[in-house]
Amino acid sequence: MKRLMMIVALVLFNLPVLAAPEIGQPAPDFTIKDIDGKEFNLADHKGKVIVLEWTNHECPFVRKHYESGNMQKTQQAARDQGVEWVSIVSSAPGRQGHVGADEARKIAQENKAVITTKLLDESGEIGKAYAAQTTPHMFVINKDGVLAYMGAIDDQPSPRAETVEGAQNYVLAALADLSAGKPVTTAQTQPYGCAVKYGE
C-alpha cells in the first residue's frame, strides 16, 4: 500500500511534455538504423558538423522548400563545407508523412535531395529528445557534438513558394559562423510548419 501511495504521489508530479535541448549543451545522442539498414549513431560523427532536418514529404511547408529547390540548395551548400545532413521522419505509422524505407529513398531521389542519410523515427523517440515541433525543424550540431542552432530554416513562416526568394536562411548563417570559428549569431528561432505527426 505504501508503494502504491508513492506511485500515486509520483503521478501527481507534472513533467514538461517536450523538454527542449539547450543551445551550448551536448546534442541528445541516438542510435537508429537508417533507410539503407545501416546503424546511425550520432556520437560516431563527432568531428563533423551535422544538420538535422525534420521532414514530412506531404507537409505544404516542406514542399515549399523542396519544390522551390531551396532545401536542396541549402543541402548542397552544406555538403560543399563538409557538413553531414540527416533528414528525419518522425511521423508515426498511419499518420501523414509516414513512409517505409523504399518510399523514403524514392522521395529523396525524386527531390534530388543532397543528404548523408535519412532516418525513420516511427516511435518519435528522436523527435521527442530534440523537442522537434514542426516540419521543417532544423538543428545544427557543431564538431564537438554541441547544439549550435535550432529553429526555422529561414525567416519566412509561410507555405508560399514566393517567400523563398530573399529569405534569410538561418541554417546557412549558422554554418557560416561555425566555419569562421565564431559563435552562432542567431542560435535560436521559432520553428514554423506542420506539426510533427507523432503517434498519440
Place this chain on the structure above:
Amino acid sequence: MKHTLPTLLLKHHKHAIFASMMTIIRRACFSFFLAAFVILTIDESVCAQTQEPVIPVERFSAEDIAKLLHIRLLAQRETIQPGETIWIGIEHAIAPGWHTYWLNPGDSGSATRISWQLPEGFQIGAINWPVPQKIPYGPLLNYGYSEQVILLQPLTSPEALPEGPLSLRANIDALVCKDECIPVSHSLDLVLNGDNDGLGNNELLQKALARLPLQTAWDVSYFQSGPDFVLNFPAQAVQEIGAAQDISFIPADWGLISNPAAAKVEKTETGLRIMQPRGERDLAEVKTITGLLAMKNARGVLTGYEFQANPDPSAPPVTMPPLAQDTQPKAQPLLSLSMAFFYALIGGLILNLMPCVFPVLSLKALSIVKNAHHNAATARYHGMVYTAGVLVSFWLIAGALIALQSAGAQIGWGFQLQHPAVIALLAALMFLVGLNLAGFFELTVMAGHGLSRWIAGHGLGASFFTGVLAVLVATPCTAPFMAAALGYAALQPPHASLMIFTGLGLGLALPYLAICFIPALQKTLPKPGPWMEIFRQALAFPMFGFAAWLVWVLAQQGGSFAVLSALLGLIALTLGIWLLKHHARVAKLLSLMAFALGFCLLLATGWMGATAAPQPDFGQRFSPAVLEEALQSPDPVFVEMTAAWCITCKFNHATSINIESTRALFAEKKVRYLVGDWTNADPQITEFLRGYGRNGVPLYIVYGQPDPATGTRPEPVVLPQILTPGIVANAVE
C-alpha cells in the same frame, strides 16, 4: 469505433457457439447489448468528431478547401467619410475539427498573414487578434481558432477622399489544419462608398471587438527560476480579473514557455504568480515581452488581458510552489507500463470480491461445479471462453474510451454508467436473470436455446457472456488498485491503455481460470446435488437487490419519470416472458409486442434528462470556483469526489465522513468540505480527477492549512480509496 462494436458482436453471433435457431429472447438479448453499445457510442455526438484518415493535400479540391475555411471581408460601414477610421473584419468560417492560427501559432503552424492593396492615402493598422484557444495536438500545443473568428484591422481614409466607389484588396494567406495542414491563399475585394446600402456589418464586428483581449497597463515582471518561467502580476491585475477560472498565460513571443506543460497559478501577497516550465529560448536574449492572461470569466466566457512584462533579474528564485493549481493537467505519470499492468492485474483480482460482481460470479462457480464433473477438457475450454468474454468486454470499453478521448470528450472510468438508459437496461438484465434463477421461467423449456444458455446456463455461450456481464457489473466498484492504473491508461497512447485493460481483464478472470485448469482446485468444490437448485434460487435475491440499487441510481440520474418508465419496462418484459409460456400463436405475437414496449420504455430513460446533482448532506457542492475560493481562506479544505453508482464512495461516506466524530472534527478544525457528484457526466469533475492522474471515483484530497508565515499551503494529500475515520482524522490534523 462506432461501427466495430456492433460488428464484433455480430461476428460472435455467427460463430458456431450461437449456431442455433434464432429465438425472440435471443433477439431481445442481442438488442440489449447492441442498444447499450449504440447508446455508449452515439451519445455526446462523438460521430462527427472521430479522426479521419490522412488525406494527401492533392485530394482537396478548391471546393473542398472553401468548405474547410471560408474567408469573408466585412466592413463596419460600407461608406467612409474623409479622415475617418472604421473597422474592417476578416472573417474565418472554419470547418468542425479544423483550426487557423493566432499571432503566435504555438508549437507549429503559422499565423494568418494579410497584405492590403489600398487606394491612395488610405492606411490600415495592424491585425487585432481575438483571444485564441489552446489547441493540443499530440505532445504539442497550438494557439488558434476553431469554428469562427473575425480578425480586425482599423482602416483610416485620407482627408482628401476621392469621389465614387473605392476598391480595397486583401491578399490573405492562412493555414487551416486538422491532422494535416492546408495553405489557403485568397485575394478578396471590398468596395466602399459604392452603390450598396452602406450599412455594413457593424453588429458582427461589435461582437468580434468583444472577443479582443482587454489592454492593460499592468506592471508585470518575469524571470527564470530553475526550469521554470515565472510571471508576477500586480494586485491591480487580481482586482481587475475578479472571479475567473482556468487562468493561463498565452505568450505572444515564442519559446518563453513549454506551451503544453502544466502551469501553476497562485495568488501571492503582492498579486498573482504564474509558473510554467520554460521554453527553448535563452531568456538572457529576451527583453520586453507581450502576452495574454487568458481565462474563463464569471460567465464562463473566454476572455483575455493583454500585457507587457519586463525582466526582473533581481527576483529571488522561487522554491517548490506551495499550491499546485493545474490549469491544464497534462501529467506524464512515472508509473512504468509493466508496473501499471501489474497493478491492473491485482485490481482485476480484487474486482472479484466486489459486492456487485460476487453474485454474478457465484453463478459461474455453479456452472463450473456442474462442468467439473463432466471432464477436465471441457472445464478448461469454459475457463478460456469466460476469459475471452471478460477480455473482449474490457477491450470494447477501452476502445470506446480511446475513441471518445480522441474525440475530445471528457470522460472517465464508470462513464458507461453515466447514461441512464445503460443503467435501466442493466437493471432489466439483473431483474430477468433474477426471475430466471428464482424459477419464474425456464428458457430451455420454452425456446430450446435461450437466455439460460447465455448467462445462467452452462453452454460455452454462457461462459462467454458471464465474462461480459462480470465486466459490466464490475464497473461501479473502482477497486483501490485500479485507480492509478486507470488514470495512467487515460493519459497514455492507445496501445498502453489496451494493455492496462488487458491486465484488468486477466486479473478478473484469473480465479476461475485457475479453477478450470487445476483439477486439484476442482476437487475442493462441493459435489453436485439438490442443494444446487436451492443455491440457485437463493442467488435470485442478490440479483433483485442489484436491480433495486440500479433503479435508485436511475432516480438520481433521470428523476422519478425515468424510474416509472424503467419499472413499467420491467413489467412489460415480465409480461412478455409470461406470454411466451403460452403456446398460442397470438400469445407469441403479444409477447413480441410486450418486449418491444419494454425495451422502448427502458431506452426512453435516456431521454429523461439529467437531474441536477443532489445537495450534499453537509458541506458545499464542488466547483472549481468554490475550490479556488476555499483555498483562499485560512482553513483546511477537504474535497470528496463521489457518484451514486459508486459503492466504494457510498461506503466511505457512510462509515468515515458522514459520522459524528468526523463532522465534529470538521467543525472544530473549520474544515471546508466540498463534495463533487459525478453521477452524471461533469467535465469540471473529470478535469479535476485527471489533474490528480485519476479517471474514476472515489477521490479524496486534503489541502492542509496555509503556513501562517508565508501564507502558502503544503502539497495537497491524496487519501486512499478505502477510508477509515482514522485516515480522515489524521489527514485533517
